[in-house]
Amino acid sequence: MAKTPWIIILSVILRSSQVICQEAILHISNGATDKEYCLVYNSLWTNLSLSLSTATAYPLVNLSSSLLCNSAGVSPDIVRGKAVVVMRGQCNFSQKAVVAQDLGAAALIVASTTSMSPPGANVTEYEKVQIPLALMRYTDFLDAQNVFGEEMQVRLYAPAVPVFDASIVVMLLIGVVTVALGGYWSGACERERLSASRGGGGEEKSDSGDLALYSPLKVVIFVGLMCLMLVLMYFFYKYLVYVIIAIFCLASATALFSCLDALLDLAKCSPMSVTVLGRSVSVRSVLLSAVCVTVAVVWGVYRNEDRWIWILQDLLGVAFCLNFLKTISLSNFKICVILLSLLLLYDVFFVFITPLFMPNGESIMVQVALGPDAAGEKLPVVMRVPRFSVWAQNLCGMQFSILGYGDIIVPGLLVAYCSRFDVWVNSPKKIYLFCCCIAYLCGMVLTFAVMLVTKMGQPALLYLVPFTLLGSALLAWRRGEMRQFWNGTTYEMEHLTMAAEEESADYS
Numbered sequence: 001m002a003k004t005p006w007i008i009i010l011s012v013i014l015r016s017s018q019v020i021c022q023e024a025i026l027h028i029s030n031g032a033t034d035k036e037y038c039l040v041y042n043s044l045w046t047n048l049s050l051s052l053s054t055a056t057a058y059p060l061v062n063l064s065s066s067l068l069c070n071s072a073g074v075s076p077d078i079v080r081g082k083a084v085v086v087m088r089g090q091c092n093f094s095q096k097a098v099v100a101q102d103l104g105a106a107a108l109i110v111a112s113t114t115s116m117s118p119p120g121a122n123v124t125e126y127e128k129v130q131i132p133l134a135l136m137r138y139t140d141f142l143d144a145q146n147v148f149g150e151e152m153q154v155r156l157y158a159p160a161v162p163v164f165d166a167s168i169v170v171m172l173l174i175g176v177v178t179v180a181l182g183g184y185w186s187g188a189c190e191r192e193r194l195s196a197s198r199g200g201g202g203e204e205k206s207d208s209g210d211l212a213l214y215s216p217l218k219v220v221i222f223v224g225l226m227c228l229m230l231v232l233m234y235f236f237y238k239y240l241v242y243v244i245i246a247i248f249c250l251a252s253a254t255a256l257f258s259c260l261d262a263l264l265d266l267a268k269c270s271p272m273s274v275t276v277l278g279r280s281v282s283v284r285s286v287l288l289s290a291v292c293v294t295v296a297v298v299w300g301v302y303r304n305e306d307r308w309i310w311i312l313q314d315l316l317g318v319a320f321c322l323n324f325l326k327t328i329s330l331s332n333f334k335i336c337v338i339l340l341s342l343l344l345l346y347d348v349f350f351v352f353i354t355p356l357f358m359p360n361g362e363s364i365m366v367q368v369a370l371g372p373d374a375a376g377e378k379l380p381v382v383m384r385v386p387r388f389s390v391w392a393q394n395l396c397g398m399q400f401s402i403l404g405y406g407d408i409i410v411p412g413l414l415v416a417y418c419s420r421f422d423v424w425v426n427s428p429k430k431i432y433l434f435c436c437c438i439a440y441l442c443g444m445v446l447t448f449a450v451m452l453v454t455k456m457g458q459p460a461l462l463y464l465v466p467f468t469l470l471g472s473a474l475l476a477w478r479r480g481e482m483r484q485f486w487n488g489t490t491y492e493m494e495h496l497t498m499a500a501e502e503e504s505a506d507y508s
Contacts, residue, residue: 022040022041022042022043022158022161023038023039023040023041023158023396023399024038024039024040024041024048024134024156024157024158025037025038025039025052025156025157025158025159026038026039026109026134026136026140026154026155026156027052027055027154027155027156027157028060028144028147028148028152028153028154029148029152029153030148030149030151030152030153031153033147033148035144035147035148037136037137037140037141037143037144038136038137038140038396039109039134039135039136039156040134040135040136040396041132041133041134041135041158042133043455046132046133046134047132048132048134048156048157048158049155049156049157049158050157050158050159050160051157051159052155052157054157055155055156055157056106056155057153057154057155058081058082058083058106058107058153058154058155059081059082059083059152059153059154060082060083060084060085060109060152060153060154061078061079061082061083061084061085061105062085062145062150063079063084063085063086064085064086064087064111064138064141065087066086066087067086067087067088067089067090067091067096068084068086068096068099068100068108069090069091069095069096069099070099071099071102071103074103076103076104079100079103079104079105080103080104080105081104081105081106082105082106082107083105083106083107083108083109083154083156084100084105084107084108084109085109085110085111085136085141086100086108086109086110086111087110087111087113087138088110088111088112088113088114088135093110093133094128094129096108096110097128097129097131097133098128098129100131101129101130101131105131106131106132107131107132107133107134107154107156108131108132108133108134109134109135109136109154109156110133110134110135110136111135111136111137111138111141112135112136112137112138113138132156134156163452163455164452165387165388165401166388167385167386167387167388167400167401168401168448168452170385170401171383171385171401171402171403172441172444172445172448174314174318174383174385174403175383175403175407175408175440175444176437176440176441176444178318178321178322178408178412179325179408179411179412179415179437179440180415180433180437181322182321182322182324182325182326182408182412182415182416183325183412183415183416183418183419183433183436183437184419184430184433185262185322185325185326186325186326186329186416186417186419186420187416187419187420187422187423187430187433189326190419190420190423190424191423194423194424212328212329212330212331214330214331214332214335215335216334216335216338219335219338219339219342220338220342222339223339223342223343223346226346227346227350230350230364230365230368231364233368234364234367234368237367237368237371238377241371241377241378241379242377244379244380245300245303245377245379245380248316248320248380249296249297249299249300250296251320251323252296252299252316252317252319252320252380253292253293253295253296253316254292254323255316255319255320255322255323255324256292256295256296256315256316256319257288257289257292258319258322258323258326259319259322259323260288260291260292261285261288264284264288269284270284271283271284271285272284295312295315295316296316298312299312299313299316299380303380304377304378306400310384310385310386310400313380313383313384314383314384314385316380317380317382317383317405318383320405321405321408321409321412324409324412325409325412325413325415325416326416328413329413329416329417329420330413330414330416330417330488331488332417332486332487332488333417333472333473333476333485333486333487333488334486334487334488335488336413336414336417336469337469339413340410340411340413340414340461340465340468340469341465341469343406343410343461343465344461344462344465347365347406347459347461347462348459348462350363350364350365351363351365351366351459352459369381369404381404381405381406382402382403382404382405383402383403383404383405383408384400384401384402385400385401385402386399386400386401387399387400387401403460404460406461407460407461407464410461410464410465411440411443411461411464411465411468412440414436414468414469414472415433415436415437415440415468417488418432418433418435418436418472419432419433421484421485421488424484425481425484427479431475431479432472432475432476432485435471435472435475436468436471436472438471439467439468439470439471439472440464440467440468442467442471443460443463443464443465443466443467443468444460444463444464446463446467447460447462447463447464450463472485473485
């Protein structure tokens, strides 16, 4: 039962942004007044002009009383050569677009009351639609009606966004530093545990590896339960999202306490113990608990406030990842290979394979990550940093560069194992930890490079898992320690037994 919260959390933090979503501008005018609104479109479906001057102007026809799932009641003479506004619902985007196209419409704008998620479909559906298709908020359309009445000329355009944004560098630093610190912390805890064991008893301060995965069968069951949880999240998102948010608040508050408490121990800060009702109580722990719970509660209350809450989410996220890497340990490299390979397959299957048989070409992973309603509750599964060069912030809200917690935790488990192995073999300069961190950095750089070239979100594990596994394996082979590295904890126990026998022989 103790594993259940970790399975739930890990099943939802392994996410990848694969939706080809761009934000554009709807420019409306009536000759005397101009105003612009946010649009969301799919670049696989629609090509828009890069500037207002090159965008085609269309008269706008208000069919918001219709869903346009068929052409009944709509005269082609009304919509021919014009942009049409219809409501979202009942049928998919491609059906609406094909009906509008057959009626002679020049563009289709779908007004949404609940979501601004990008229009998607199976790959074969993209070829059927030849007219621009985009979504706008229904409240924006009502505002446009109040401003312009029924006489509106519209232009749809998407200004070029800089290929590179400095926020990517910040995300890269967050990922690499978190993985390195988490691995170092795991190794430090392991060193304390071994020191306590070799000391011949006493209480072990280290809690490294509170939950250890040491059996291939348990790893397979673990990943299987994660798959089940993801599918349940897909079908029961609107109920389970609040369970995940509550678990995250509790887990992140606990993690933040663990991180800050370790920092205070490192600074040799006194626990300031007092006796209350015959029991010793640490004043430092009480105050620290209050601070951590307050931070988690503030995030929980204001989690949908984009302009500043991302700072708390990143703080809690870093603490959560660090504590995760310290708490969960993999016993040997064989388990690392099995777990990371299965999670890579898990990521690829739920991102790339599920659209082949799901309605409307939906990816289960993407739908769970984005949520069924883009304006509703989101899973707290990503680090977020505002983009520094965004042209549509005032129209579409703040834009963020994101990095999933899974892209830190999954390779981070291998980094933590390498750090513990450094302790077991007493390797100089923490060579395994350093090498695995460099491999992680290279994998992240490649991920972002591919993302910038393809202009598509990437499943980072596709690059991080091979880089970290191959990098650490090559180092172990080059140093002649592959057998020990593969066996892991088994080697550690043999090593400790031999050391104990040598000490006994010396004393005798």
